[in-house]
Amino acid sequence: MASNKLSWHGTVIAVQPRIRLTRSFDQRYHTYLGYTLHLQGEIGDEERGFLVGISEAAQTKHQFRVGDTVSGQSAPVTNPQMDPVDYYKTNSLRLIEQAAREDKPPPWHGVPPELQVYRWHGHRRLNAQTYAAKCGGCIWGCRMAVEIIVDQWNPQQKRYRAETFCYGPKFCSLYKAGPVRKVPGRKGMVWEEEDWVDEDATAHRTMDE
Template identity: 55%
Template sequence: MDTKSTFKGTIISIQPRIRLTRSFDEASHTYLGYAITLEGEIDTQHTTFSIGIGKAAHAKHQFKVNDVISGECVPVPDPDTEPTEYYKVSKLKLITRSATITNTSSPWELVPPELEVYRERGHRRLAARTYEVFCSSCMWGARMPVEIIVDNWNPRGRKKYRFETFCYGPLNCKLYKAGPNRKVEGRNGMVYVEEDWVDAMNVEHRGEDE
């Protein structure tokens, strides 16, 4: 039986909770819900921690940065495949709705939209350093766990894991930096380099301010 932890804290980030699977030049997404980073207490210990909630919970509560929430959660069994430390949140409550006027420009700290909006918008790669410094609280940022299927002819074979950061935000965001092209290991030592045109294709349907 899962051991539940009790938490209460102030939201310092809420972003889409998405898992990315790569197989050489192919990529697919699994939309899990939302990743919330909190500053507060978990099992009476004061710390910064992260929880994963589903889309229904977010649709009900419409959380945003500086809201104070509480509940119970369970440690994720495999940190390589989840963007958060805890999940299976229950007894979720909104304690205090933030009255603070949050950023309405980059980094955007509003109520994140539905997951379908992220899927429709598409993302660009985002430099890890830029994410850490500027974008970790932005609703358009995302830090995804990535599962790499090394041999695309044998999906059940060897796999590798890492994290990648992405931006779903407006194309004219002044904080945006792409960072280096990402490389994906394949069978027999082959390496796929994800070129800039992949990002361009992902967002070609959007205008500069979208």
């Protein structure tokens, strides 16, 4: 069978964790898929921005960071609602040129930590506009694919959306929470995920962590 993979190369705009968040009313759990490379460059015969999913092992090996020039081959994602990237199943990854600059944070543009560090940090909701305007390149930002099981007694009834989060230090001056998120439930019920949820998820961290 012919491969449907496309060759690409480009500049890394961000390296962030690649996570799917599953919600069921007030319950939630995370599936850690690896990392997302936000790239600006060429894929197939098009010049544009695109998101490539790579494994944790690949990121550990290559230590990608903002400003690197990278190439590889990836296939289009078959279910874009379940994965926050455009392309995955990446192979032939190559670091063509390493970034030279070291920007002063925030945002943080270095090599992201292991996924277990994100798991330990926990996250706070992050305003989608702030993420797009100020945090896009930050290692602590994350735009997750969200799957919502509306009725746990009828798990086929699902909805999908994207949500943005911050795993970064609590002192970050760019941080804005944005509106409280609402999760639809059975029989028209709605769960409002208020500030105490974020406070609880990050209570083990000091302001500097």
